[in-house]
Amino acid sequence: MINNPKPPQLESKMVNLLGHSESIKFYESKSDLEIWRAFDKGDEFAFNYLYRTYVVRMFKYGCQICRDESLIQDCIQNIFIDLRRKRGGLNEVLSIKSYLFKILYREIIRKLNSSKSTIHHGNDIIENSFSIEFSHEMKLIHEENMEEKRELLRSALEKLTPKQRQAILLLYEEGMSYKEISVAMEFSEVKSARKIVYRALSSLKEILVRK
Amino acid sequence: MISVYMKYKDYDIENFISDEFFVQWVKNPSENNRHFWEKWLEQHPDKRFVVYEAANFIRSINYNINPDLPDKVYVDMYENILKFDEAKPVNKAGRNSGGFFYLFPVKSIAASILLMFCLWIQYEAINFRTENEEEIQIAIISKSNPVGQKSIIDLPDGSRVHLNSESEIEFPASFSEDKRWVTLKGEAFFEIQKESRPFYVESGLTSIHVMGTTFNVNQSENGSLYVALVTGKVRVNSKEGEEVDLEPKEMLVIEQSGTYYKTGFDPLDIIAWKDKTLVFKSASLREIKSKLEKWYGVQVEFKGVFDNNWTYSGIYEDEMLENVLRGICLTSGMKFSIENKKITITNPK
Numbered sequence: 001m002i003n004n005p006k007p008p009q010l011e012s013k014m015v016n017l018l019g020h021s022e023s024i025k026f027y028e029s030k031s032d033l034e035i036w037r038a039f040d041k042g043d044e045f046a047f048n049y050l051y052r053t054y055v056v057r058m059f060k061y062g063c064q065i066c067r068d069e070s071l072i073q074d075c076i077q078n079i080f081i082d083l084r085r086k087r088g089g090l091n092e093v094l095s096i097k098s099y100l101f102k103i104l105y106r107e108i109i110r111k112l113n114s115s116k117s118t119i120h121h122g123n124d125i126i127e128n129s130f131s132i133e134f135s136h137e138m139k140l141i142h143e144e145n146m147e148e149k150r151e152l153l154r155s156a157l158e159k160l161t162p163k164q165r166q167a168i169l170l171l172y173e174e175g176m177s178y179k180e181i182s183v184a185m186e187f188s189e190v191k192s193a194r195k196i197v198y199r200a201l202s203s204l205k206e207i208l209v210r211k
Numbered sequence: 212m213i214s215v216y217m218k219y220k221d222y223d224i225e226n227f228i229s230d231e232f233f234v235q236w237v238k239n240p241s242e243n244n245r246h247f248w249e250k251w252l253e254q255h256p257d258k259r260f261v262v263y264e265a266a267n268f269i270r271s272i273n274y275n276i277n278p279d280l281p282d283k284v285y286v287d288m289y290e291n292i293l294k295f296d297e298a299k300p301v302n303k304a305g306r307n308s309g310g311f312f313y314l315f316p317v318k319s320i321a322a323s324i325l326l327m328f329c330l331w332i333q334y335e336a337i338n339f340r341t342e343n344e345e346e347i348q349i350a351i352i353s354k355s356n357p358v359g360q361k362s363i364i365d366l367p368d369g370s371r372v373h374l375n376s377e378s379e380i381e382f383p384a385s386f387s388e389d390k391r392w393v394t395l396k397g398e399a400f401f402e403i404q405k406e407s408r409p410f411y412v413e414s415g416l417t418s419i420h421v422m423g424t425t426f427n428v429n430q431s432e433n434g435s436l437y438v439a440l441v442t443g444k445v446r447v448n449s450k451e452g453e454e455v456d457l458e459p460k461e462m463l464v465i466e467q468s469g470t471y472y473k474t475g476f477d478p479l480d481i482i483a484w485k486d487k488t489l490v491f492k493s494a495s496l497r498e499i500k501s502k503l504e505k506w507y508g509v510q511v512e513f514k515g516v517f518d519n520n521w522t523y524s525g526i527y528e529d530e531m532l533e534n535v536l537r538g539i540c541l542t543s544g545m546k547f548s549i550e551n552k553k554i555t556i557t558n559p560k
Contacts, residue, residue, distance in 0.1 A: 051289055051292075055280070055285065055288070056280050056285070059278070059280040060274065060277065060278065060280075063274075063276050063278045064274055064275075064276060067276065069278055073280075073284055073288060076288065077288050077291055077292060080288075080292045081291075081292050081295045081296070084292065084295075084296050085296065131274075131275035131276060132272055132273070132274075132275055133272075133273045133274065133275040134271055134272060135270075135271045135272075135273060157272075168272060169272070169274060171231070171234055172234065172238070172269050172270075172272040172273075173272065173273055173274055175234065175235060175238030175239050177231045177235070178231050194229075197229055198229055201225055201228060201229050202225070204225075205224075205225040208224050208225060208228075208264075208268065209223065209224060209225070
């Protein structure tokens with residue numbers, strides 16, 4: 001390991017972050033695995049693509065865990081610095097988004113635990129994480145019961161555990177598959193992701209089918 | 212294939228909402244899932260309601276917290292990440308000890324922004340106090356909708372405003388003792404509480420004086436202003452001092468040039484939007500395009516040869532875009548495709 005894998009030097013590493021879409025155009029059609037391999041090899045365009053595609057989503061996701069926006073920003077920055085340092089020896093990644101969500105979650109929890117000021121509030125933060133907004137746009141068939149039904153759904157959603165809310169939001173807000181959810185939530189089996197969603201939805205089922 | 216089609220026909224709402232293939236179609240429609248679900252719906256028209264209810268449920272669930280990452284932070288972080296590997300070449304020992312330094316930039320930027328903000332607030336506060344003691348008491352609330360979104364706003368006096376997409380309304384957090392007012396850009400339907408204080412809607416250069424009433428105001432893109440009265444009484448004052456009283460079912464049109472006239476109106480045309488009802492009344496292709504774009508916040512493009520005399524009529528109550536497009540295309544033999552927010556309508560004939 002004498003020769004560290006050096007990324008190819010571009011004229012300017014800033015690769016025109018905003019208003020330049022070459023990296024997006026080039027990588028859009030590629031699979032996650034190909035993009036990740038290119039990044040691992042030191043391709044700066046691949047890094048540019050990752051940053052542009054995932055940083056805002058990561059930020060939004062992170063804010064569901066903890067509302068300290070600058071802490072989330074720090075975590076994202078650290079993650080990318082760390083990933084860049086490990087280039088050349090990165091593990092293969094099949095779904096980049098769920099992998100980045102996984103390490104972001106870990107990093108946030110690590111940071112919350114390590115900072116003394118929040119040590120007593122750490123559990124509260126997790127307890128309140130992944131709050132769900134149930135929008136009032138929803139229209140149900142039986143108008144007269146609509147308001148009541150909405151309220152029931154809302155309070156049923158509030159009773160879900162943080163993990164259940166996390167899985168529901170990954171499914172509905174992020175549009176992830178069960179496979180991706182199991183990666184993001186570090187379940188060893190896809191079955192576990194299905195189970196947690198089914199269990200969460202079973203408490204809503206009665207309200208939904210009620211006429 | 213048959214077995215796949217069979218599987219979903221016994222589904223109830225809770226099966227749909229936990230089916231990832233179904234969720235994918237609702238959240239990220241692609242060529243593949245759209246093809247399947249459209250075919251499936253054609254074969255199971257009785258399942259339409261369950262499917263729409265399930266899709267609506269999925270769409271109703273969102274993050275409660277929706278912060279934006281400021282552009283400045285977005286760019287700074289990128290720069291910090293790149294600068295960091297110049298400053299510190301690959302060095303395993305340094306990985307842990309480096310922790311504190313590399314988060315320094317974001318923190319310090321945040322701190323200096325906060326400091327500047329505090330200074331500014333203080334400066335503003337001092338300046339305001341000395342200038343006008345009363346003005347600062349009344350905060351102005353501003354609500355606006357982007358394209359494709361409508362909202363209902365309750366005013367401090369209990370009046371209600373249905374605000375259409377691409378529209379903006381401003382009003383004080385509390386009305387004064389002698390007057391209630393809002394300013395409007397775009398279109399809104401008003402349900403005004405009857406009380407002794409007069410109510411004014413200011414739209415461009417026109418002021419509408421109301422007592423207690425329901426009416427629609429539309430400051431259209433072509434520069435004209437449409438005031439349509441449903442119940443009660445309103446008086447419209449132009450800035451030139453002209454005054455027109457409206458009776459129920461009358462609409463006042465003020466053109467950009469200043470000329471104005473009264474006309475009747477079809478409530479379905481003018482106020483159905485507030486009940487989420489999309490109406491096409493002998494609509495031309497151009498009207499269809501502009502209505503769909505405004506209603507759903509999408510871009511519509513027509514490709515191919517179309518009959519210029521063709522028009523379409525239809526009423527859709529709180530429908531999904533896919534269903535409206537299907538309806539339009541069903542009677543005309545046209546085809547449509549959706550890619551993100553871009554809709555292409557083609558005429559294969």
